[in-house]
């Protein structure tokens with residue numbers, strides 16, 4: 001026998017969140033709010049089945065968002081939230097579960113312990129909701145004579161609680177209450193149960209179980225709750241000395257008795273750095289983005305390559321934590337140019353100089369750098385990207 005079913009309400013149009021996508025189909029990290037919410041209930045050992053109530057226009061979106069999950073088939077909701085819940089409840093008549101949990105798809109951070117608290121309370125009460133006491137002082141506002149908002153009164157917050165979901169009920173009494181009060185546009189299911197005279201117990205809510213409504217809610221959730229990955233990439237490059245009287249290193253012209261040979265400006269430091277940045281986000285290497293066979297890149301300033309890698313990191317929602325470049329040569333002397341190089345890289349990478357390290361070493365006269373045949377560079381880049 002099916003004991004407990006979760007009904008996830010996802011029929012809203014979500015106009016307040018902006019954009020053309022209903023908010024429950026927006027992604028946080030890789031997954032939509034709807035999928036995150038559904039998974040929370042599928043994973044709970046006391047929930048036997050999950051059904052989603054959707055808007056008829058969203059059938060395709062819903063199928064994409066919930067692909068591969070073992071759910072009851074979704075049902076279409078109605079004009080108002082209360083209509084959607086009623087239709088969802090009626091669709092479960094054949095299953096006739098003992099308990100029903102009604103949850104807003106826009107609360108993707110619901111924790112198993114909260115679901116358990118609501119279910120536990122249902123052994124002693126016909127209805128139970130998670131809620132948190134109001135701690136802020138409540139003001140009633142009104143338009144002042146100057147047209148701006150003014151405080152008209154301070155409301156008494158004693159005994160006031162903020163209701164969350166999932167709200168839990170014995171199934172039959174809730175179904176009957178919803179059928180009896182159809183069309184009353186009550187804002188949550190506890191209000192429907194209250195109207196029917198059912199006693200609604202309160203269990204402790206969870207501050208993290210927020211409802212994402214506005215764009216600002218989404219940005220805060222992305223910042224605080226999605227988390228991030230820290231990723232590292234490495235790069236290495238070599239250019240051979242040739243004719244010339246200066247070399248370009250880390251975006252700075254350094255006088256020398258030779259030049260560096262290469263297709264672009266042969267800035268070995270920026271080439272190694274570009275590969276490190278690309279490597280950190282798994283975006284190939286400098287040759288795959290700027291093939292040496294392409295005449296467009298002949299003589300080009302290598303900061304173009306670095307800026308491209310930075311743009312790809314930004315596109316991935318990432319940011320640079322730090323970079324560390326080591327230039328390997330006997331000559332020219334690097335250290336006198338280090339401040340200029342760091343300043344130049346801070347400008348190109350759009351990060352503070354504190355996040356940029358440039359080091360130099362020789363190979364004690366050994367190998368091709370020791371024989372002063374060319375310059376080698378290696379680089380490490382660390383970036384922060386949104387978590388999976």
Ligand code: MG
Nearest residue numbers: 237238268271
């Ligand atoms: Mg190169």
